[in-house]
Amino acid sequence: MVALYLLYRGIRDRAYFTHVSERLGFLPAAYQTTGARVVWFHAVSVGEVLSSVELIRRLKSQDSGLSVFLSTTTLTGRAAAEQRLKEHVFYLPLDYRWMIRRVLRRLRPSAVVILETEIWPNLYRESKRAGASLMMVNARISDRSLPSYRRAGGFFRHVLCWPDAILAQTEEDARRLQIAGAPQQVISTAGNLKYDFNPPSSGIAPEILRFLSGPGPVWIAASTMPPQAPNDPDEDDTVIAAFLALARPELRLALAPRHPQRFDSAAEKLTHAGIPFARRSSIHAAPADARVLLLDSIGELAALFERASVVFMGGTLASRGGHNILEPALFAKPVIAGPHMENFAAIADEFTARGGLVRIASAADLAASVATLLDDPPHARALGAEARKLASAKRGVVERVASEILAQASLGIPNPPRTLPARLALTPLSWLWRAGHRVNLNAPRRSLSTKVVSIGAVAMGGSGKTPVVAHLAERIAAAGKSPAILTRGYRRKSNEPVIVPRGQTAPASITGDEAQIFLRAAHAQVGIGADRFALGRAIGSQLHPDVFLLDDGFQHVRLKRDQDIVLIDALDPLSGGVFPLGRLREPFSNLARATAILVTRVEAGQNISGIERLIRRYNHSAPIFRCKMIPREWVRLGASDVQPAQIFHRVGAFCALGSPNSFWRTLDELGLEVAFRETFRDHHAYSLSDLQRLAARASAQSVEALVTTEKDLMNLCDGAATVFQNPPLYWLKLGVEIEREEELLRMIL
Numbered sequence: 001m002v003a004l005y006l007l008y009r010g011i012r013d014r015a016y017f018t019h020v021s022e023r024l025g026f027l028p029a030a031y032q033t034t035g036a037r038v039v040w041f042h043a044v045s046v047g048e049v050l051s052s053v054e055l056i057r058r059l060k061s062q063d064s065g066l067s068v069f070l071s072t073t074t075l076t077g078r079a080a081a082e083q084r085l086k087e088h089v090f091y092l093p094l095d096y097r098w099m100i101r102r103v104l105r106r107l108r109p110s111a112v113v114i115l116e117t118e119i120w121p122n123l124y125r126e127s128k129r130a131g132a133s134l135m136m137v138n139a140r141i142s143d144r145s146l147p148s149y150r151r152a153g154g155f156f157r158h159v160l161c162w163p164d165a166i167l168a169q170t171e172e173d174a175r176r177l178q179i180a181g182a183p184q185q186v187i188s189t190a191g192n193l194k195y196d197f198n199p200p201s202s203g204i205a206p207e208i209l210r211f212l213s214g215p216g217p218v219w220i221a222a223s224t225m226p227p228q229a230p231n232d233p234d235e236d237d238t239v240i241a242a243f244l245a246l247a248r249p250e251l252r253l254a255l256a257p258r259h260p261q262r263f264d265s266a267a268e269k270l271t272h273a274g275i276p277f278a279r280r281s282s283i284h285a286a287p288a289d290a291r292v293l294l295l296d297s298i299g300e301l302a303a304l305f306e307r308a309s310v311v312f313m314g315g316t317l318a319s320r321g322g323h324n325i326l327e328p329a330l331f332a333k334p335v336i337a338g339p340h341m342e343n344f345a346a347i348a349d350e351f352t353a354r355g356g357l358v359r360i361a362s363a364a365d366l367a368a369s370v371a372t373l374l375d376d377p378p379h380a381r382a383l384g385a386e387a388r389k390l391a392s393a394k395r396g397v398v399e400r401v402a403s404e405i406l407a408q409a410s411l412g413i414p415n416p417p418r419t420l421p422a423r424l425a426l427t428p429l430s431w432l433w434r435a436g437h438r439v440n441l442n443a444p445r446r447s448l449s450t451k452v453v454s455i456g457a458v459a460m461g462g463s464g465k466t467p468v469v470a471h472l473a474e475r476i477a478a479a480g481k482s483p484a485i486l487t488r489g490y491r492r493k494s495n496e497p498v499i500v501p502r503g504q505t506a507p508a509s510i511t512g513d514e515a516q517i518f519l520r521a522a523h524a525q526v527g528i529g530a531d532r533f534a535l536g537r538a539i540g541s542q543l544h545p546d547v548f549l550l551d552d553g554f555q556h557v558r559l560k561r562d563q564d565i566v567l568i569d570a571l572d573p574l575s576g577g578v579f580p581l582g583r584l585r586e587p588f589s590n591l592a593r594a595t596a597i598l599v600t601r602v603e604a605g606q607n608i609s610g611i612e613r614l615i616r617r618y619n620h621s622a623p624i625f626r627c628k629m630i631p632r633e634w635v636r637l638g639a640s641d642v643q644p645a646q647i648f649h650r651v652g653a654f655c656a657l658g659s660p661n662s663f664w665r666t667l668d669e670l671g672l673e674v675a676f677r678e679t680f681r682d683h684h685a686y687s688l689s690d691l692q693r694l695a696a697r698a699s700a701q702s703v704e705a706l707v708t709t710e711k712d713l714m715n716l717c718d719g720a721a722t723v724f725q726n727p728p729l730y731w732l733k734l735g736v737e738i739e740r741e742e743e744l745l746r747m748i749l
Contacts, residue, residue: 015075022091025099027106031088033067037606039409040109040132041070042092042123045077047324048115050302051138051193053084058402065603065669066409069107076260076298083299084200095120101416104130110412110610113137113405114163115193117145117177124162130416131574133408133610136166137401138193141176142321143342149180157181164408167401170346190404191397192347194326197302204303207283211293216250217309217374219243222301223258223323224266224314232318233363236266239312240273242367243292251374254304256295258314258323263296270294305331310373310380312336315343317363322348325357329387334380336360336369356387410607413614415574418581430578437555437586445560448536450484451547452561453748456554458591459575460583461658461682463567464600464629464736466514466711469551471736473524475745476547482525484545486535486559488552489515489528491683497529499539513683513714514551524549533559547748554593555585563747566594567627570602571661573611583658591618596747598738601662602626603669623747626739631666634707634730638721643730645670651707652676652698652727656684656715663709666732675701685715691723698727705730 041056043049049072056068070085071092072078081089093099100122112127114136127134141149149156160166160182167190168174174187204212212218224235236257243253255277257266263279270277270292278286280297295301305311311328315321316338324344325335329351336358341348351357360369373380417423455472457463469485476483482502489498489512500506503522511519511528518526525543527535536548536559550559554566568591569575576582591597597615599608612624631645650673655663660679667674676697680686698706706729713731720729738744 019078019091023093023099025093025102027090027103031069031090031106033106033108037063037065037409037603038067038069038107038109038414039111039113039405040103040107041068041113041115042118043070043072043077043081043115044092044118045072045074046080046298048072048138049077049080049084050197050324052115054196054198054398055137055193055401055405056085056087058398059405062402063406063605065606069109071103079260079298092120092123095122097122097126098420100126101130101419104132104416108414108416110414111135111405111409114139117141119156119159121159124159128162131413133165133412134163135405135408136163137190137405138169139166139177140169140173140343141180143345144321146176146179149176153179153181164411165404167404172346190400191394192326193397193401194324195391195394196396196398197324197327197330199306199327199331200299200303202303204307205300208280208293208300208304209307211278211283211286211290212252212254212304212307214250214252216248216252218252218254218307219310219312219370219374220254220256220301220304220308220328221312222256222305222314222328224255224262225258225318225320226262228319235314235317235363236262236269238317238363238366240269240275241363242370243275244273245367246371248374249291251291253292254295254308255292256301256304256314260296260298263294266294267296302327305333308333310334310336310370312366312370316340317360317366325351325387326391329356329384329391332381332384332388334358334373334383335387336366336373338362351387351390354386354390356383356390358383406607411610411613413573413610415576418576423581426581430581433579434587440555441557443558445558446533447560448533448540448548450536450540450545451563452536452550452559453547453563453565454550454553454556454561455565455567456550456552456556457567457569458554458584458586458588459569459572459659460579460585462572462583462662463569463659464627464662465552465567466517467629467734467736468567468598468600468627468738469549470518470521470523471738472745472748473518473549474521475741476549476748477523479745479749481546481749482544483523483547483549484525484527484536484539484543485515485518485549485551486527486532486539486553487515487518488512488530488532488556491685492528495530497527497531497535497538499535499542500526500528501543508714513711516714517710518551532556563595564593565596565598565744565748566591567598567600568611568615569659569662570599570606570608570611571665572659573599573614588614589618591615594619594622596744597622597624598627598744599624600627600629601665602628604628623740623743625741625744628737629662629666630735630737631670632733632735634705635733637713637716637724637729637731641728645732648672648704648707648730650675650703651705652678652694652701652703653707654678654680654694655709655712656680656682656686657709657711658682663732667707672707675703683715684712686712686717686720688717688719688723691717691720695723695727703727707732710734 221239277292305328321343322341492512494510634643
């Protein structure tokens with residue numbers, strides 16, 4: 001069925017086959033996100049895309065770390081989006097659950113924003129199941145659509161129960177949305193985004209400006225449409241007939257059909273009428289006597305209104321519901337519209353009542369109305385000035401809507417479900433894992449005489465435990481106390497316990513990679529071994545520390561602790577579920593055991609109210625601290641060369657982390673062009689062949705440097721410095737910043 005539908009659409013328009021895989025939910029590999037601050041906009045066609053431009057610009061100015069993706073349905077919508085926006089653009093997949101889920105797993109949005117009133121049941125439901133906040137923005141229901149919403153009220157109530165917020169254009173739209181079945185408590189009135197239209201910064205293309213320049217007036221016929229009902233006129237025919245009837249040699253006309261498939265037919269009509277004209281696509285070959293410009297392009301119309309003497313808005317003589325008159329109004333241009341303005345009824349009524357819009361009853365009235373405005377410039381200027389006054393008075397909608405989107409996005413916690421086969425295969429295994437963990441929690445606990453502070457996580461890898469432990473050890477030492485770190489030494493080659501006094505070293509083969517970071521920092525005694533109770537007793541009797549930091553200890557319940565500090569990664573708090581479905585070592589509800597919680601990888605200005613709300617569902621009292629990793633500098637392998645964090649432009653990158661996205665995100669934040677990214681299994685020990693292959697790839701892609709993490713540095717084999725000569729290898733030295741750090745240190749000490 002799907003294949004037949006796609007084939008039918010493609011036969012009607014071959015351009016539909018372009019990017020057809022996106023309509024099945026297959027997005028380009030470049031669309032893989034590396035963070036949790038993602039907003040997915042859906043704008044069905046050109047009008048909605050244009051409404052989104054200023055909104056997206058405002059969002060990104062308020063939150064520079066935000067990633068925005070925009071889907072559209074129509075070919076013209078995509079063309080307009082690619083021309084006007086710098087964001088990732090794709091076609092909305094067909095509304096099948098598996099297609100929508102595939103996109104949600106790729107993008108991991110915190111919020112899904114539907115522009116105007118696009119109703120897609122599976123998109124709505126699956127967005128909420130994936131943990132995203134769901135919004136309808138600039139929502140409206142026209143006079144013509146309202147009876148359909150009434151008749152299918154049961155269906156729409158089932159769909160409209162999903163949005164977290166619906167921002168209607170007017171109070172009347174809010175009332176109609178409630179009639180359609182949306183809950184009253186999620187509906188509010190924000191105004192019409194189209195009031196905040198800004199002309200394209202590029203202005204009018206020089207070749208178009210030259211064509212329209214001259215002493216005579218310019219008439220723009222915008223977004224003309226074909227008939228809808230039996231008695232409707234073809235608006236291209238109407239405009240051409242009116243232009244001929246005006247018979248003004250000095251008048252220039254810009255004819256802009258709404259849809260690209262109408263460009264050729266409009267050209268045929270002009271040729272048949274004997275009117276010399278120029279197509280925008282071949283304007284350099286325009287006839288010398290051409291006075292009509294056929295605008296056969298997408299996205300250039302808005303800028304042209306600046307040059308207009310009078311504007312006719314299409315879609316208003318044919319019963320199409322009308323198009324947006326606010327763009328020419330904001331240029332203070334007199335606008336003519338027919339009787340069909342149902343899509344903009346409130347705007348049209350206000351503009352008409354206040355003398356900011358000329359309404360005509362039929363196609364026969366168009367030529368006379370254009371002539372009246374051209375013959376009476378003071379009246380035309382007054383009408384345009386009133387239109388601009390009305391349009392300008394209601395600007396500011398973008399600011400309100402952007403703030404609401406950011407607030408809703410902060411509440412979303414991306415956690416899209418795995419594929420159905422994965423859930424069927426792995427869910428029973430996750431039940432076994434949970435059962436084993438419950439047994440572990442009931443094991444007897446032993447106490448040390450010295451205070452023990454556990455620093456752990458509910459998720460496997462990637463939450464920043466190692467740099468946080470090292471940072472806290474440094475701060476405790478700076479406070480005049482003696483800290484000791486107890487760590488397992490994951491994947492080390494020796495099983496014998498090891499105690500390394502502060503300032504001394506030991507080979508990575510007997511300590512493991514993460515313990516090497518503690519040894520290099522030299523702020524604490526370090527004990528490495530599986531039996532951390534025995535290690536603690538030995539260190540206590542030999543070195544007499546003031547406090548033990550139990551590295552990655554939330555699940556090591558056999559050693560009793562005085563404080564349980566738990567780290568949660570802001571990029572992926574829920575980690576996909578309990579292993580093996582996801583990366584959680586235990587259910588998130590077990591966060592109730594924590595005495596303090598650090599939300600790590602929080603970016604400057606990031607709102608984490610959704611994560612805090614999730615935490616409070618399971619732990620009502622533990623203080624919550626925000627923590628971020630700060631890129632300090634790049635350190636060259638095998639040399640003392642240190643470079644600022646922002647020094648490089650084009651690099652190749654590799655890492656072997658539990659959550660590699662954290663490293664990729666850091667590189668993105670530094671503004672680096674990453675030629676390639678290679679991921680290895682957590683704690684991977686790099687062989688000489690691994691390094692030679694990476695060096696060859698870096699050389700082939702002409703990068704300035706290869707970059708990796710400090711943890712990966714510990715797992716490089718002997719001879720790495722020789723392999724990485726040109727380009728060189730640098731590792732990133734991170735710092736840690738914790739808000740209200742003194743309060744946390746008081747808890748520990």
